[in-house]
Amino acid sequence: MKCPICYHDDTKVVDSRVAADGLSIRRRRECLKCGFRYSTLEEMEILELAVIKRDGQKESYDRNKIVRGLERAFEKRSMDEDDLKKLIHSIERDIQKTRKNEIESREIGQIIMDHLKDSDTVAYIRFASVYEAFEISDFEEELKKIINKKGEPKSHA
Numbered sequence: 347m348k349c350p351i352c353y354h355d356d357t358k359v360v361d362s363r364v365a366a367d368g369l370s371i372r373r374r375r376e377c378l379k380c381g382f383r384y385s386t387l388e389e390m391e392i393l394e395l396a397v398i399k400r401d402g403q404k405e406s407y408d409r410n411k412i413v414r415g416l417e418r419a420f421e422k423r424s425m426d427e428d429d430l431k432k433l434i435h436s437i438e439r440d441i442q443k444t445r446k447n448e449i450e451s452r453e454i455g456q457i458i459m460d461h462l463k464d465s466d467t468v469a470y471i472r473f474a475s476v477y478e479a480f481e482i483s484d485f486e487e488e489l490k491k492i493i494n495k496k497g498e499p500k501s502h503a
Contacts, residue, residue: 347375347386349377349379349380349382349384350382350384351377351380351382352377352379352380352382354377354378354379354380356377356378356379357375357376357377357378358375358376358378359373359374359375360374360375360376360383361373361374362374365387366428368432369389369390369431369432369435370387370388370389370390370431371387371388372385372386372387372388373385373386373387373388390435390438391409392407392409392438392441392442394447395407395441395446395447395448395449396447396448396449397448397449397450397451397454398448398449398450398451399451400451400452404448407441407449409434409438412434412437412438412454412458413434415458415473415476415477416430416433416434416458416469416473417430418472418473418476419462419466419469419470419472419473420466420469421472423466423468423469425466425469433461433465436461437454437457437458437461440457440460440461441454441457455477458473458477459473459474459477462474467492470492471488471489471492474488
């Protein structure tokens with residue numbers, strides 16, 4: 347990794363520790379030429395995953411699409427950055443659990459909706475309304491499901 351000050355190619359890792367989110371590694375580095383110290387963050391990356399879109403076209407997996415969709419769903423909601431990162435990691439973990447090289451976009455959407463259902467009902471409805479292209483009757487039906495489910499006793503399995 348190049349030094350951000352002098353662009354020298356050789357740096358050494360001085361310290362490594364798990365980041366606050368528990369899902370990435372924070373590394374403290376030092377340039378071997380100028381001595382500048384800086385931090386880097388290492389995160390998991392999904393590689394070689396093709397997403398099959400609704401029209402049948404394939405494209406490479408792009409984490410930023412999930413991030414943008416979730417940011418829209420949580421707009422003006424109380425979701426801090428660390429919780430959003432944890433949610434994204436959980437979604438990506440479930441995508442990886444499928445152990446597929448190709449996954450349909452609707453499968454990714456369903457995984458996201460399953461996570462949102464558990465974390466924030468409003469964000470879930472927002473995401474589902476765009477993802478499923480809800481009509482008014484769909485909103486009513488989905489809200490009834492949520493209201494009925496909240497009335498059920500929770501199972502502690």
